[in-house]
Amino acid sequence: MKHDIGTPLLHHIMERSAMAVLVLDREGRILETNSYAKSLVGRDILRLFLSEVILDFSSTFCLKSCLQNSKDSYLLNLPSIDGLAHTLYFRFYEEAEYILAIGEQHHEEINLLRKNMIDLNHELGNANRDLQKKHAELEKLNELKNQFLGMAAHDLRNPIGTIMTLSDFLLEEAFEHLSSEHIHFLTMIRSSSGFMLNLLNDLLDIAKIEAGRMGLNITPVNLETLIEKTLAFQRFQARKKRVELVFSCYEQHPMVLADSLKIEQVLQNLLTNAIKFSPPEGKVTVNLFGSQGHLTVAVTDQGPGIPADQLSNIFKPFSRDVPPAPEGEKGTGLGLSIVQKIILAHRGSIWVESKPGEGTSFLFALQAQPHEDAPTTQ
Numbered sequence: 001m002k003h004d005i006g007t008p009l010l011h012h013i014m015e016r017s018a019m020a021v022l023v024l025d026r027e028g029r030i031l032e033t034n035s036y037a038k039s040l041v042g043r044d045i046l047r048l049f050l051s052e053v054i055l056d057f058s059s060t061f062c063l064k065s066c067l068q069n070s071k072d073s074y075l076l077n078l079p080s081i082d083g084l085a086h087t088l089y090f091r092f093y094e095e096a097e098y099i100l101a102i103g104e105q106h107h108e109e110i111n112l113l114r115k116n117m118i119d120l121n122h123e124l125g126n127a128n129r130d131l132q133k134k135h136a137e138l139e140k141l142n143e144l145k146n147q148f149l150g151m152a153a154h155d156l157r158n159p160i161g162t163i164m165t166l167s168d169f170l171l172e173e174a175f176e177h178l179s180s181e182h183i184h185f186l187t188m189i190r191s192s193s194g195f196m197l198n199l200l201n202d203l204l205d206i207a208k209i210e211a212g213r214m215g216l217n218i219t220p221v222n223l224e225t226l227i228e229k230t231l232a233f234q235r236f237q238a239r240k241k242r243v244e245l246v247f248s249c250y251e252q253h254p255m256v257l258a259d260s261l262k263i264e265q266v267l268q269n270l271l272t273n274a275i276k277f278s279p280p281e282g283k284v285t286v287n288l289f290g291s292q293g294h295l296t297v298a299v300t301d302q303g304p305g306i307p308a309d310q311l312s313n314i315f316k317p318f319s320r321d322v323p324p325a326p327e328g329e330k331g332t333g334l335g336l337s338i339v340q341k342i343i344l345a346h347r348g349s350i351w352v353e354s355k356p357g358e359g360t361s362f363l364f365a366l367q368a369q370p371h372e373d374a375p376t377t378q
C-alpha cells in the first residue's frame with residue numbers, strides 16, 4: 001500500500017536516504033518502510049505495531065507522548081534478523097492521515113565509533129607487530145635450544161655408553177669376586193647409565209624433529225613383518241617380567257608407504273611401555289587391521305589404565321600425568337611425544353584409549369599403499 005507522503009522526488013530521496021523511514025497509521029501500525037529500514041530489520045514488519053517491533057528496554061515508549069513533543073528525538077532500538085539491535089534517534093511527525101517516523105544514527109556517536117575503531121585498529125596492528133617480533137625471538141631461542149640439546153646429548157652419549165659398557169663387563173666378568181654390596185652398586189650404575197643413555201637418545205630425536213631434520217626414507221613397508229620383528233626383539237624383556245606377547249592379524253593387508261626404521265622405533269616404544277605397565281603374568285596384545293584405506297596397529301596392555309582427564313596430556317613431553325609403572329620402572333617422559341611426532345610426520349594419526357583398571361590401548365593408523373596392484377602382506 002502506498003500513501004501520499006509527498007512528490008515522487010520526495011519518495012526517491014527517502015528511498016536513497018541513510019535514514020530509517022516508517023509510515024504509521026494513527027494507531028501506530030506500520031504501513032510502509034523505506035529500503036534502509038528494511039535492510040536494518042531484515043524481515044517483513046508491515047501491519048505490525050511499532051511498539052511490537054522496537055526493543056523497549058525501559059518500557060516507557062508512548063507514541064502519543066512522542067507526537068506531543070515532535071521537536072525531541074527518541075532513542076529506539078530496532079532488532080535485526082541476526083539478533084543485533086540497531087540504535088537510532090527517532091523523530092515523529094503527525095500528518096493528516098499518517099504519522100511519519102524518521103530514525104537516524106547520531107553523527108557524534110558515529111564519529112566517536114569511527115575514531116575508536118581507528119584507534120583499535122592501530123592497537124591491533126602494534127600488537128600484531130609485537131607478536132611477530134616475539135614469535136621470531138621464540139623461534140630463535142627454540143633453535144638455539146635444539147642446537148644445545150643436540151650438542152649436549154651427542155657429547156654425553158659416548159661417556160655414558162662407556163660407563164654402561166664397563167658396568168656390564170664388571171657384572172659379567174668380576175661377578176664372583178665382588179661382594180653383594182658392590183654388585184648392588186654396579187647394578188645401580190648400569191641401570192642409571194642405561195636410563196641416561198635412553199634419555200640422551202630421546203633428546204637427540206626431539207632436537208632433530210623440532211629442527212625439521214627428521215628425514216624420512218619412505219619405502220613400501222610390510223607392517224606384519226615389521227611387527228613380528230619388533231615382537232621378537234621385545235620377547236626377552238617380556239619374559240623377564242613374565243608378560244605374554246600376542247600378535248593378531250587375521251587377513252592379508254597391503255603395504256604402507258613409510259620409513260621402516262621410524263615405524264619400528266614407534267613399535268619398540270609402544271611395546272616397551274606396554275610391557276613396563278603390565279603386571280607380572282599379564283598380557284600385551286598387538287592387533288593389525290585395515291579400514292577405509294588405512295592400516296591400524298593397536299598395542300594393548302593390562303596395566304592400571306589412565307584417567308580420562310589425563311589422556312589429553314599423554315603425548316606432551318615430560319608429562320606428569322603418566323601413572324607409575326607397577327614395579328617402579330622409570331621412563332624418560334619423551335617417548336610418546338617422539339612417537340606422536342613420527343606418526344604425524346607420516347601424515348598418520350595416533351590416539352589412546354584407556355579406562356582406570358582396564359588397561360590402555362595405543363593405536364596409530366597409516367595410509368595403505370594406494371596402488372591396486374600393490375603387494376600385500378604375506
